[in-house]
Amino acid sequence: MNPDLIFSLLLLLISVVAHEVAHGIVALWCGDPTAKLAGRLTANPLKHIEVFGSIIVPILTGLAGMPFGWAKPVPVNPYNFKNRRWGELFVSSAGIIVNFAIALVFGLIIRFGGTSLPVSFIHISAIVVAINVTLILLNILPIPPLDGSRILFALLPERLRYIQEAFERYSLVIAVIVLIVVWRFVEPFAPLLFNFLTGLSA
Numbered sequence: 001m002n003p004d005l006i007f008s009l010l011l012l013l014i015s016v017v018a019h020e021v022a023h024g025i026v027a028l029w030c031g032d033p034t035a036k037l038a039g040r041l042t043a044n045p046l047k048h049i050e051v052f053g054s055i056i057v058p059i060l061t062g063l064a065g066m067p068f069g070w071a072k073p074v075p076v077n078p079y080n081f082k083n084r085r086w087g088e089l090f091v092s093s094a095g096i097i098v099n100f101a102i103a104l105v106f107g108l109i110i111r112f113g114g115t116s117l118p119v120s121f122i123h124i125s126a127i128v129v130a131i132n133v134t135l136i137l138l139n140i141l142p143i144p145p146l147d148g149s150r151i152l153f154a155l156l157p158e159r160l161r162y163i164q165e166a167f168e169r170y171s172l173v174i175a176v177i178v179l180i181v182v183w184r185f186v187e188p189f190a191p192l193l194f195n196f197l198t199g200l201s202a
Contacts (some may be wrong), residue, residue, distance in 0.1 A: 007124060008067045009058050012131050015102060016071040017048045019095035019135065024074040026094040030087035032080035040074045048072050068134060073145075085154055092150035096139050103132035107197030114199075126200060133193045137186050143178050144168045 021043065024035030035041055040048065048071040049055065058069035081087025106125040114122055142148040144167045153164040167174065195201060 004127075005062045005067070008127050008131065009062055011124070011128050012058055012062075012067045012069055013045055013049075013054060013071075015099060015128070015131050015135060016054065016069060017043065017045050018098050018102065019139075020048055020071045020074045022094040022098040023076065023091055027074070027076045027081075027087070027091045030090055031082040032077050032087070032091075034077045034080065035074040038075050045071075066134065067131070068138075085158075088150060089154035092147045092154060096136055096147055099132040099135045099139070103129045103136065103193075103197055106132075110198040110200060126198065129197055130190070130194055133190050133197070137189055137193070138183070141178060141182065141186065143174055143182070145175060146178070 021041060024041045027034065028036050028041065050070070050072040053070040054072070055069075058067045061068040076091060078084050078088050078091075081091075106128045109117070110122055110125050110129070139147040140151075142152040144164075149164075149167065153161070156163065191201070
């Protein structure tokens with residue numbers, strides 16, 4: 001297997017684990033210990049791996065050019081939140097914020113340390129940014145079961161919560177449609193965000 005692909009798969013795994021751990025940590029801050037009690041507030045990837053989303057999909061998409069995948073979602077019980085509406089908003093946003101923070105840190109390293117750092121490190125940093133940019137753009141889509149949908153639903157008035165229930169009932173079908181159809185319209189923003197963060201052309 002290509003060394004670049006192996007590195008990309010490992011970096012993707014780290015990024016999606018960080019994404020899920022962020023959900024769990026913020027949930028705990030908001031009053032829900034479910035993820036902690038399930039042993040999910042750990043950096044140990046074995047606790048977060050899902051065979052399909054963390055192994056099969058990343059390998060297939062990696063062979064196609066850009067690895068993509070996800071970790072096993074951390075369990076969250078919104079009824080434990082001190083404030084359910086804001087708790088859902090903060091927890092849903094946490095993964096996206098962590099992915100942006102990772103992309104920003106490595107983007108700044110490339111921007112300001114590019115001439116003094118080894119080319120191999122800059123290359124790995126660029127892969128980190130590219131992976132996290134992809135995760136950000138996908139997860140901000142307001143379509144179940146993506147984080148963007150939970151952020152949107154958290155902002156809706158309580159009387160409109162039935163919309164969330166209706167959408168989540170068909171979340172798997174909707175997610176497949178997003179990956180096949182909608183992503184092609186979102187993908188062009190990836191190189192723009194990559195360039196903004198790193199100063200490099202994607």
